[in-house]
Amino acid sequence: xxxxxxxxxxxxxxxxxxxxxxxxxxxxxxxxxxxxxxxxxxxxxxxxxxxxxxxxxxxxxxxxxxxxxxxxxxxxxxxxxxxxxxxxxxxxxxxxxxxxxxxxxxxxxxxxxxxxxxxxxxxxxxxxxxxxxxxxxxxxxxxxxxxxxxxxxxxxxxxxxxxxxxxxxxxxxxxxxxxxxxxxxxxxxxxxxxxxxxxxxxxxxxxxxxxxxxxxxxxxxxxxxxxxxxxxxxxxxxxxxxxxxxxxxxxxxxxxxxxxxxxxxxxxxxxxxxxxxxxxxxxxxxxxxxxxxxxxxx
Numbered sequence: 001x002x003x004x005x006x007x008x009x010x011x012x013x014x015x016x017x018x019x020x021x022x023x024x025x026x027x028x029x030x031x032x033x034x035x036x037x038x039x040x041x042x043x044x045x046x047x048x049x050x051x052x053x054x055x056x057x058x059x060x061x062x063x064x065x066x067x068x069x070x071x072x073x074x075x076x077x078x079x080x081x082x083x084x085x086x087x088x089x090x091x092x093x094x095x096x097x098x099x100x101x102x103x104x105x106x107x108x109x110x111x112x113x114x115x116x117x118x119x120x121x122x123x124x125x126x127x128x129x130x131x132x133x134x135x136x137x138x139x140x141x142x143x144x145x146x147x148x149x150x151x152x153x154x155x156x157x158x159x160x161x162x163x164x165x166x167x168x169x170x171x172x173x174x175x176x177x178x179x180x181x182x183x184x185x186x187x188x189x190x191x192x193x194x195x196x197x198x199x200x201x202x203x204x205x206x207x208x209x210x211x212x213x214x215x216x217x218x219x220x221x222x223x224x225x226x227x228x229x230x231x232x233x234x235x236x237x238x239x240x241x242x243x244x245x246x247x248x249x250x251x252x253x254x255x256x257x258x259x260x261x262x263x264x265x266x267x268x269x270x271x272x273x274x275x276x277x278x279x280x281x282x283x284x285x286x287x288x289x290x291x292x293x294x295x296x297x298x
Contacts, residue, residue: 009024012041014077017256021070022069029076030077032078032111036150037219038178038208039214052085056089059090060097069098069101070100072103080107080108081112091127104127105132106133107133108132109159110158114159118162118165118166134159137178138175138187139156139190146183156194160172164200170202172202174195174240176206177208177233181228201251204256206259207260207261209259210227211294229289229290230290231290238276241276252265
């Protein structure tokens with residue numbers, strides 16, 4: 001049974017689709033980078049780490065209300081950037097207060113991962129923090145620079161391999177259409193190359209939309225970025241998957257974010273040909289020149 005958490009969040013609050021039944025605990029507020037041109041998720045917030053007393057207080061309130069969460073997700077945008085002592089104390093309190101919680105998840109950036117030592121990451125993993133969601137967005141340096149991601153492709157690759165090596169499951173997120181038409185080809189090729197090199201245990205797509213108020217929206221209005229049509233977005237998804245090579249049969253693939261027009265999923269490489277066949281059918285059925293409609297909520 002799930003209860004409404006008896007705690008006050010500082011909105012807005014986001015979590016990955018797969019964490020929809022997790023207890024959300026804010027360890028940090030906002031995003032330490034907060035410069036990605038396409039993103040408006042945390043623009044209303046000033047990044048800061050919450051006092052550990054407040055974090056523990058939230059956990060205690062949830063326990064007092066009778067909650068027994070199977071999973072917990074640590075918010076906000078890149079909570080792995082919090083100091084080691086805050087993360088350790090938070091996890092210790094989770095394990096003490098909710099001993100039956102199966103796992104804890106967190107958003108991470110390549111910078112977060114590379115800044116922490118292997119020993120520190122292994123310590124966190126030993127305390128049930130064992131899945132990190134990395135917004136790769138693209139494996140192409142030109143695209144990463146254009147969207148002000150704050151990391152190079154080399155840093156993304158090194159961070160991905162490091163966190164897997166330290167006992168975490170890695171969930172990698174890539175963005176369809178993020179490079180616009182100009183950079184679509186290199187976005188496809190280098191993202192596929194990155195996925196092949198890093199072999200995340202989980203991989204998902206979301207679709208890039210022009211959100212009013214963001215620099216990305218301004219760039220599109222000024223003609224600096226030409227957005228992809230619905231057909232071209234499907235072609236990007238098809239080609240990234242086609243070019244990706246996975247070493248084992250355990251990559252859980254999902255394209256079920258609210259931004260995606262059609263939900264799609266499977267296990268790679270086992271279901272790769274079937275997924276590609278489905279995408280080819282959708283591509284053939286999608287007319288030219290039609291652009292996707294942004295969802296009511298992102």
